[in-house]
Amino acid sequence: MTEQPKFAQIKQHIIEQIRAGVWLEHQRVPSENELSDQFKVSRMTARRALSELTEVGILTRSQGLGTFVASFKSQSSLLEIRNIADEVTQRGGDYTCMVLSLESIFAIAPIAIALGVEIDSQVYRSVIVHHENDEPLQVEERFVNPALASKYLQQDFTALTPHEYLTQVAPLTEARHTVEAVMPNEEVCQWLNMFNEEPCLQVIRRTWSSQGIVSFARLISPGSKYRLGGHLTFKK
Amino acid sequence: MTEQPKFAQIKQHIIEQIRAGVWLEHQRVPSENELSDQFKVSRMTARRALSELTEVGILTRSQGLGTFVASFKSQSSLLEIRNIADEVTQRGGDYTCMVLSLESIFAIAPIAIALGVEIDSQVYRSVIVHHENDEPLQVEERFVNPALASKYLQQDFTALTPHEYLTQVAPLTEARHTVEAVMPNEEVCQWLNMFNEEPCLQVIRRTWSSQGIVSFARLISPGSKYRLGGHLTFKK
DNA sequence: CAAGAATACTTGTATATACAAGATGACTAT
DNA sequence: ATAGTCATCTTGTATATACAAGTATTCTTG
DSSP, X not given: OOSSOHHHHXXXXXXXXHHTXXXXXXXEEXXXXXXXXXXXXXXXXXXXHHHHHHHTTSEEXXXXXXXXXXXXXXXXXXXXXXXXXXXXXXXXXXXXXXEEEEEEEEOOHHHHHHHTOOXXXXXXXXXXXXXXXXXXXXXXXXXXXXXXXXXXXXXXXXXXXXXXXXXXXXXXXXXXXXXXXXXXXXXHHHHTTOSSOOOEEEEEEEEEETTEEEEEEEEEEETTTOOEEEEEESOO | OOSSOHHHHHHHHHHHHHHTTSXXXXXXXXXXXXXXXXXXXXXXXXXXXXXXXXXXXXXEEETTTEEEEOOHHHHTTTSOOOOHHHHXXXXXXXXXXXXXXXXXXXXXXXXXXXXXXXXXXXXXXXXXXEEETTEEEEEEEEEEOTTTOTTGGXXXXXTXXXXXXXXXXXXXEEEEEEEEXXXXXXHHHHHHTOSSOOOEEEEEEEEEETTEEEEEEEEEEETTTOOEEEEEEXXX
16 A cells, blocks of 8 residues: 555545535445445445544444434534533423524624634624523523525524534534633623622634634633533543 | 454453553553454454554554553543643743642541542642743642552652652543632632632542542632633544 | 674554344235 | 235444564574
8 A cells, every 4th residue: 555545545535525515414425335346445444434433423323224424413522512402401401592682793803803704794693691490501692604604693593502503504524612711791791690790611612614614602601500521431 | 142242342351451450551451462362253353352442542552562551641532631731831831830738638528528538537638839931820739539549648749740640559540520610719819829809710620540539639720821622623 | 793684573454255133125925 | 904024235243364564572694
């Protein structure tokens, strides 16, 4: 093998198809036999490509059925900022949300840069407060690149969270986030219904699709009500 | 195969040896041929066990040399609270630390429970402030189970961080942490040399070895100086 | 003694083959 | 028409074999 090994070439080909949006979430990918025909390799080699991509969570397989593109959700593993609606209902809470703002604005410099668009161009902005048992739990301020989600302003986010909607219209390929402790400003205090000042956990998250930066979100929660958890272990 | 497949049995055997502390960090594990002799399987089957454990970060392999138990560090992947000394030096900063306290105390209830020992029994406690360029960056208050690290009080933590020392004397098998935003109390303000109040990022971490809970640590950093980052992507 | 070659180990890649087992649709007998 | 069977697809497990390539030791040769 002068260059890359065959199984790696096949892996790369599969990833490219997914990144380019040719094969979408939950869609079937070629079977071991199809791949081995197509790439002129043995079934075991094609199998290796599929298996390794499965192990890192890009594909899922099921005996008798086939191999499928995994949902981006499952990618996330540890530092996933889980869908807050799921998180609340999962622990038996009552989840509601309020859309405080849903508009088109002119991007000031820091937002334009974070979204990779021109300064003063139009971008979409939403402000949503997530509640657990009617108490505000998290405020989500999100800026969206209109080129990649043109119908963002027409959505009903009490039914489908922005993150869920965006993963549908612009399949995610990458996400970065930072976690920090901040003091809420007045606006945030109002949104979260906080009377006395309290430190907040702020997650900043930017998401990419194959066409570019999709959105930039600030998720702010009161330190007393929200924490992130992580868990590492040896057992497989 | 009536029960578990052979490669899974071998994987389990390897994990057990590591959990039990029989095979330590960076130590060699049996080669593919040795395993295939021992378990009466083909080399490919033994290889599969080793490869899969490598892919999840439990082992590392190197052509011509052999297969080794990975360092627990590399386990961590995303939410790893990286060794702060490494983190600072890696970004070109000057790392120093001060040991403010290193003592044996009687465990009050919450600490005893977190460590899984009797209330009022003796536990070790250390308070260390980590500095970057002579500015305090993080305070680490740690409680240690003396049964699993009896010589903890004799260590020089300016040379080897507590986490590094503990992984040596009690190989880690599991870690849990939570991240939250808190307001520092007076003590912490003093430790971190903070004059005006500022929200802090607090990481609580408990670590396990095969013999039980090793330690319980609170890592507190000023929100303005420290953040956690995460990164998810499709490319392998 | 020192430099290089031979060797014996290791992991890495690739193939061909066999059978097991889950899923599905078509076909058949009741 | 419905229930069961069968054929055929899929992935899953397991083996035997071959050669490539990296590492370390030993042996040979100058």
